[in-house]
Amino acid sequence: MKTFKLTIEYDGTGYHGWQTQAEDITLQETIEKALTVMTREKIRIAGSGRTDAGVHAYAQVASFKTRAAIPAHGFQAGLNSLLPNDIVIKACEPAKDNFHARFSARNKTYQYRIYNHPLPIAVGRQYAWHIRKNLDVGAMEQAAGHIIGTHDFKSFEGTGSPRDHTVRTLTNATLSKTDDGYVVFNITANGFLRYMVRNLTGTLADVGLGKTSAERFRQILDAKNRKLAGATAPPQGLFLMNVGY
Amino acid sequence: MKTFKLTIEYDGTGYHGWQTQAEDITLQETIEKALTVMTREKIRIAGSGRTDAGVHAYAQVASFKTRAAIPAHGFQAGLNSLLPNDIVIKACEPAKDNFHARFSARNKTYQYRIYNHPLPIAVGRQYAWHIRKNLDVGAMEQAAGHIIGTHDFKSFEGTGSPRDHTVRTLTNATLSKTDDGYVVFNITANGFLRYMVRNLTGTLADVGLGKTSAERFRQILDAKNRKLAGATAPPQGLFLMNVGY
Numbered sequence: 001m002k003t004f005k006l007t008i009e010y011d012g013t014g015y016h017g018w019q020t021q022a023e024d025i026t027l028q029e030t031i032e033k034a035l036t037v038m039t040r041e042k043i044r045i046a047g048s049g050r051t052d053a054g055v056h057a058y059a060q061v062a063s064f065k066t067r068a069a070i071p072a073h074g075f076q077a078g079l080n081s082l083l084p085n086d087i088v089i090k091a092c093e094p095a096k097d098n099f100h101a102r103f104s105a106r107n108k109t110y111q112y113r114i115y116n117h118p119l120p121i122a123v124g125r126q127y128a129w130h131i132r133k134n135l136d137v138g139a140m141e142q143a144a145g146h147i148i149g150t151h152d153f154k155s156f157e158g159t160g161s162p163r164d165h166t167v168r169t170l171t172n173a174t175l176s177k178t179d180d181g182y183v184v185f186n187i188t189a190n191g192f193l194r195y196m197v198r199n200l201t202g203t204l205a206d207v208g209l210g211k212t213s214a215e216r217f218r219q220i221l222d223a224k225n226r227k228l229a230g231a232t233a234p235p236q237g238l239f240l241m242n243v244g245y
Numbered sequence: 246m247k248t249f250k251l252t253i254e255y256d257g258t259g260y261h262g263w264q265t266q267a268e269d270i271t272l273q274e275t276i277e278k279a280l281t282v283m284t285r286e287k288i289r290i291a292g293s294g295r296t297d298a299g300v301h302a303y304a305q306v307a308s309f310k311t312r313a314a315i316p317a318h319g320f321q322a323g324l325n326s327l328l329p330n331d332i333v334i335k336a337c338e339p340a341k342d343n344f345h346a347r348f349s350a351r352n353k354t355y356q357y358r359i360y361n362h363p364l365p366i367a368v369g370r371q372y373a374w375h376i377r378k379n380l381d382v383g384a385m386e387q388a389a390g391h392i393i394g395t396h397d398f399k400s401f402e403g404t405g406s407p408r409d410h411t412v413r414t415l416t417n418a419t420l421s422k423t424d425d426g427y428v429v430f431n432i433t434a435n436g437f438l439r440y441m442v443r444n445l446t447g448t449l450a451d452v453g454l455g456k457t458s459a460e461r462f463r464q465i466l467d468a469k470n471r472k473l474a475g476a477t478a479p480p481q482g483l484f485l486m487n488v489g490y
Binding site: 058123239 | 254255256301303325330331332333335364365366367368369370372484
């Protein structure tokens, strides 16, 4: 058996998330079917983690094992010709036997994009959350400063999440404003709870809108109570940017 | 009767072009239906020109006349709430009685976006033409220099085009390369023939790929013969950027 590592870009608009489900079309299932066509084996791929319905990735990582005598560049070219054009295999590399996209991951980086303008956008609306009212990015930056380091993120966890504990270590959480009207939130951690980035973004947006203060944001984190945090930001603004190994 | 000027952004992916047709859903028809809902009149809008199926606009302009006592900001807000989210009314202004989006237009600017990379993109694939092989942008710039000024563009006209003559005056035709892998072609003229930007782009791409020289590009222009030009570039890379009045 050989082990391979895939780096995958996808537009999540047309998928019910990463993980295979009984009813709906998912990214994992779509890629597995293409690998099965190529290898004539029943292939199971392991993603670095789930992404939810409508969430995108520039560099999701997945691993799989196969007996097929296909080289890495053959998998890349073959998958890119078989897969629909909303999935692109950016790299395929041979990996060590014990490599596993989820268990071997050391950190992940997500980006959340808010389009902040009185009018919505038509071009690119699938790739951002539109907020009409002007966001106070300085206040959001101040709030984001409170989550750097090791914290219990229970307040920002989605319900029904499978996990051992809710403590995670954030090494980066920065905000920036682009010339063309986007507020971009970049966040890196050793791992993420379900909906964590979207819940953090929703609550940071409340800070930017003046509904919550940066100090109150800190109290919400400390309270370890999901009911205190803001709404979950919509999926289409979220991008998985990098998985570190 | 009052006359209004609309400035419209749209993602053309889901439409069979601007102009109303018997069978397929078009942008003009979609906006007219929303105006009819608002005014209870049968409204006809005049666009600055057609855009083809799959072509986008950041600032298409359209004009219409109505007896309804709705102010300009009322039309803008009402249309934006009635229209699907791939169409955004960026502005609505009262216009002079004799204003007509097509006949009053003095110039138009289009942008064509080529994504030039060995691998395609998943995110944003609806907004660019993917060319794998490296383009020689310097050679394309040299070729584009030949079309500035007043010329007969018969070689770059689509078949079956309605027009009096094929002479147009170009005031700008520039190429640039972005840090993230795009080759961007900006072009401004007093008017465009059908498929003209896409035919110019397809032939410029041939120059960039070394299939045609910049000198040969000049000869194709001078020959006034469509059969000599390159293929028509696909619609999804084309954006109507501005209409000048």
